[in-house]
Amino acid sequence: MELFTWFLCAIALSAFMAYHRASLSTYTLSFAALLALGSFLDCISFFGWLLFAAFALPLNISDVRKQYITQPLLSLFKGIMPEMSVTEKEAIDAGTTWFESELFRGSPDWKKLHDYPQPRLSTEEQAFIDGPVDTICQMVDDWHTTHERADLSPEVWQYLKDNKFFAMIIKKQYGGLEFCAYAQSRVLQKLSGVSTVLASTVGVPNSLGPGELLQLYGTKAQQDHYLPRLAKGEEIPCFALTSPEAGSDAGAIPDFGIICHGEFEGKEVLGMKLTWNKRYITLAPIATVLGLAFKLKDPEHLLGDIEELGITCALIPTNIDGVITGRRHFPLNVPFQNGPTQGKEVFVPLDFIIGGAEMAGQGWRMLVECLSVGRAITLPSNSAGGIKSLALATGAYSRIRRQFKLPIGKMEGVEEALARIGGNAYLMDSVTTMSTGAIDLGEKPSVISAIAKYHLTEKLRTCINDAMDIHGGKGVCMGKSNYLARGYQGAPVAITVEGANILTRSMIIYGQGAIRCHPYVLAELEAAGNSNETQALEDFDHALFGHVGFAISNICRSVWFSFTGSRLLPTPYKDETGRYYQLMTRFSSNLAMLSDIAMLTLGGDLKRKERISARLGDILSYLYLTSATLKRFNDEGRQHDDLPLVRWATQDSLYKAQVAIDELINNFPNKIVAKLLRVTIFPLGTWLSKPSDITDHQVAKLLQTPSESRSRLGQGQYLTQHGDNVFGQLELTLTNVLASEPIFNKICQALGKKLPFLQLDKVAEKGLALKIITEDEAELLRTTEQGRLAAINVDDFDNDELISASFKAQNS
Numbered sequence: 001m002e003l004f005t006w007f008l009c010a011i012a013l014s015a016f017m018a019y020h021r022a023s024l025s026t027y028t029l030s031f032a033a034l035l036a037l038g039s040f041l042d043c044i045s046f047f048g049w050l051l052f053a054a055f056a057l058p059l060n061i062s063d064v065r066k067q068y069i070t071q072p073l074l075s076l077f078k079g080i081m082p083e084m085s086v087t088e089k090e091a092i093d094a095g096t097t098w099f100e101s102e103l104f105r106g107s108p109d110w111k112k113l114h115d116y117p118q119p120r121l122s123t124e125e126q127a128f129i130d131g132p133v134d135t136i137c138q139m140v141d142d143w144h145t146t147h148e149r150a151d152l153s154p155e156v157w158q159y160l161k162d163n164k165f166f167a168m169i170i171k172k173q174y175g176g177l178e179f180c181a182y183a184q185s186r187v188l189q190k191l192s193g194v195s196t197v198l199a200s201t202v203g204v205p206n207s208l209g210p211g212e213l214l215q216l217y218g219t220k221a222q223q224d225h226y227l228p229r230l231a232k233g234e235e236i237p238c239f240a241l242t243s244p245e246a247g248s249d250a251g252a253i254p255d256f257g258i259i260c261h262g263e264f265e266g267k268e269v270l271g272m273k274l275t276w277n278k279r280y281i282t283l284a285p286i287a288t289v290l291g292l293a294f295k296l297k298d299p300e301h302l303l304g305d306i307e308e309l310g311i312t313c314a315l316i317p318t319n320i321d322g323v324i325t326g327r328r329h330f331p332l333n334v335p336f337q338n339g340p341t342q343g344k345e346v347f348v349p350l351d352f353i354i355g356g357a358e359m360a361g362q363g364w365r366m367l368v369e370c371l372s373v374g375r376a377i378t379l380p381s382n383s384a385g386g387i388k389s390l391a392l393a394t395g396a397y398s399r400i401r402r403q404f405k406l407p408i409g410k411m412e413g414v415e416e417a418l419a420r421i422g423g424n425a426y427l428m429d430s431v432t433t434m435s436t437g438a439i440d441l442g443e444k445p446s447v448i449s450a451i452a453k454y455h456l457t458e459k460l461r462t463c464i465n466d467a468m469d470i471h472g473g474k475g476v477c478m479g480k481s482n483y484l485a486r487g488y489q490g491a492p493v494a495i496t497v498e499g500a501n502i503l504t505r506s507m508i509i510y511g512q513g514a515i516r517c518h519p520y521v522l523a524e525l526e527a528a529g530n531s532n533e534t535q536a537l538e539d540f541d542h543a544l545f546g547h548v549g550f551a552i553s554n555i556c557r558s559v560w561f562s563f564t565g566s567r568l569l570p571t572p573y574k575d576e577t578g579r580y581y582q583l584m585t586r587f588s589s590n591l592a593m594l595s596d597i598a599m600l601t602l603g604g605d606l607k608r609k610e611r612i613s614a615r616l617g618d619i620l621s622y623l624y625l626t627s628a629t630l631k632r633f634n635d636e637g638r639q640h641d642d643l644p645l646v647r648w649a650t651q652d653s654l655y656k657a658q659v660a661i662d663e664l665i666n667n668f669p670n671k672i673v674a675k676l677l678r679v680t681i682f683p684l685g686t687w688l689s690k691p692s693d694i695t696d697h698q699v700a701k702l703l704q705t706p707s708e709s710r711s712r713l714g715q716g717q718y719l720t721q722h723g724d725n726v727f728g729q730l731e732l733t734l735t736n737v738l739a740s741e742p743i744f745n746k747i748c749q750a751l752g753k754k755l756p757f758l759q760l761d762k763v764a765e766k767g768l769a770l771k772i773i774t775e776d777e778a779e780l781l782r783t784t785e786q787g788r789l790a791a792i793n794v795d796d797f798d799n800d801e802l803i804s805a806s807f808k809a810q811n812s
């Protein structure tokens with residue numbers, strides 16, 4: 001009996017120490033003390049001590065451990081780990097990790113999350129958003145841009161250049177605006193609410209491209225020449241990486257440069273002959289300077305010993321003989337400038353390489369480093385801005401549009417779609433704020449940028465579909481008054497660029513996350529690749545035993561959280577959000593455990609098991625999205641009225657994290673391990689549900705009722721009631737409809753019948769005739785009727801207007 005009790009104590013002690021991630025020496029000393037107690041109570045014999053010594057001595061004597069345990073495991077590890085290509089290694093080395101590594105490691109520090117400063121705009125940045133950004137929003141006519149001109153108007157282009165819209169990332173010393181990442185995000189959000197063409201045109205030069213590359217890697221001469229010209233809009237840049245044969249697999253570009261001597265501007269110089277065929281290049285048709293990625297070769301060893309120097313980036317003025325630009329692609333009726341470019345044996349000097357000849361072959365590293373930052377800004381901000389404007393517009397439309405004598409937004413089916421838009425709008429804004437905040441703290445968050453890019457563009461696609469459904473024919477029929485169709489058409493562009501989404505989800509998020517966020521995997525990989533065998537063994541030993549302790553700890557924590565429902569975990573706040581923190585800690589431990597078990601059982605195959613790694617990435621992503629939502633709620637002063645939005649966003653993300661874990665276990669290749677995982681993580685089955693119908697109803701109502709909470713949701717968007725701004729007009733009409741309803745009801749009551757809520761101008765006349773409303777009230781009804789009709793009506797055209805000009809010219 002004593003032995004049994006002692007045994008239980010031993011298990012409890014192990015679990016306790018594992019939970020708290022005790023070191024090997026603490027384990028050993030604690031067990032020795034427990035054994036001594038057992039001997040004292042006469043329940044542990046000499047055999048027990050022998051067994052203890054058999055385990056403890058080899059583990060604790062460093063040389064023995066390294067020779068008999070670590071060395072064989074290191075050899076095994078080298079055998080099963082897949083070869084990493086240079087481009088993969090550079091992609092993994094690029095950038096930094098931030099709060100996502102806390103989420104990956106099983107025990108997130110919530111204080112750390114809430115201690116990160118809330119990003120803020122400087123006075124200058126705010127003035128730019130209130131001034132030039134508002135003006136350009138007013139100037140752009142999206143229908144004219146997309147349907148009639150297939151480009152922004154010359155006035156808009158000029159205004160963009162004059163006001164340095166293309167120079168948000170360029171430093172002040174070169175004449176740029178030098179805005180922080182958060183400010184860039186707020187500018188793009190506002191622009192994308194108005195026009196996708198506008199937001200893409202401004203987004204690209206401020207993202208991955210010559211400006212960023214020059215500032216980080218350019219020579220002084222290149223910086224002094226190009227940056228002031230880019231800042232003034234005298235140069236229009238583009239960046240060409242993608243080739244017909246190399247899209248997602250951009251490291252495989254066939255475009256090349258051969259180092260050789262040649263003549264440039266009348267002088268004999270060392271240079272390179274470039275041959276390229278690129279496509280899909282944004283701004284290429286009008287660019288004056290082409291950022292070009294190609295593989296550089298030095299067959300005559302003019303630079304040194306290396307023949308294949310690798311991917312290199314250069315800046316090529318497009319007016320050089322042989323550079324072909326000008327033709328356009330037509331991306332989904334969202335005609336921002338985008339097209340192919342070619343060149344055959346175009347000779348340029350070596351100092352056209354960004355950073356000069358010494359940066360030859362460094363192009364891939366430069367690109368992935370820039371992408372770590374840019375990917376967190378442009379597409380996530382464009383997506384968040386688009387949805388914020390649509391959330392308000394769709395809420396307003398749902399309240400204005402009536403069918404079956406009711407605003408359609410009161411119908412439960414519509415509420416479900418509205419709630420998805422509202423909850424996601426809150427979440428998406430939270431994510432852009434937190435991610436750009438990380439950049440402003442000096443991070444280059446490669447994992448976060450992939451999470452933000454993937455999830456926000458996917459959510460954009462879902463929410464635009466919802467908004468289209470809610471608008472019915474109003475969303476389908478195109479024309480000046482349609483504020484949805486171009487966003488709907490263009491959503492797949494955001495899905496495809498900067499890492500197509502299937503690839504981003506399947507490979508990038510977890511692939512980079514597992515190696516960068518895991519506390520030991522990178523150290524193990526580096527040790528395995530170290531040619532100094534003594535150092536390799538030393539480093540691998542350290543990482544391996546840390547890893548084992550970490551893995552055991554996450555198993556113990558997962559079991560304990562399943563057993564207690566994670567309800568005993570401390571939470572930073574005692575309100576309803578407290579439970580979300582507990583669930584996130586639980587899922588974080590589950591993720592750490594699942595990740596280790598997947599790596600242990602699948603080894604190098606995990607790289608090919610994309611659907612396993614996609615689901616592991618999903619768990620990490622949903623934890624990040626939930627963290628961003630809770631951080632926003634806290635940073636904005638824990639506004640009680642925002643709780644329906646917070647509840648929807650967190651419950652939706654946590655439910656999806658649960659689905660990812662459930663599907664991962666269902667599809668885990670090793671079925672015995674899968675069963676053990678299920679018992680550990682879901683001993684009583686899955687238990688979280690989607691946001692309830694009540695939450696959906698609350699969010700839908702919030703979108704249809706002007707309030708501070710609703711204004712916070714649309715914060716920073718272009719909603720002024722300028723004549724052509726449909727978003728501003730909808731806001732006004734929503735307010736007018738709500739104010740008109742009591743007047744309308746008063747008239748119905750006096751007439752003794754329930755009229756339909758239409759022809760309000762005629763209803764006003766009846767009210768005036770009955771002398772039960774004032775002239776002001778009648779005027780309000782008339783104005784409301786005008787706004788109501790503008791909101792529900794669609795455009796129509798003469799047949800002739802829809803026939804293209806070129807077709808007409810051919811057939812005239």
Ligand SMILES: Cc1cc2nc3c(=O)[nH]c(=O)nc-3n(C[C@H](O)[C@H](O)[C@H](O)COP(=O)(O)OP(=O)(O)OC[C@H]3O[C@@H](n4cnc5c(N)ncnc54)[C@H](O)[C@@H]3O)c2cc1C
Nearest residue numbers: 239240241242247248280281282331497498500502503506
């Ligand atoms: C409008 C537009 C603007 C663009 N602007 C630029 C620009 O300015 N500069 C530039 O250089 N490029 C630009 N691009 C190129 C863009 O980055 C590529 O389109 C993108 O990398 C995908 O390449 P692809 O279209 O050839 O698709 P593919 O590479 O053929 O991919 C097809 C599908 O296969 C999936 N896939 C591929 N590999 C894997 C994998 N290992 N695992 C899982 N799924 C995978 C992808 O996710 C995708 O769904 C632009 C593209 C478009 C459409």
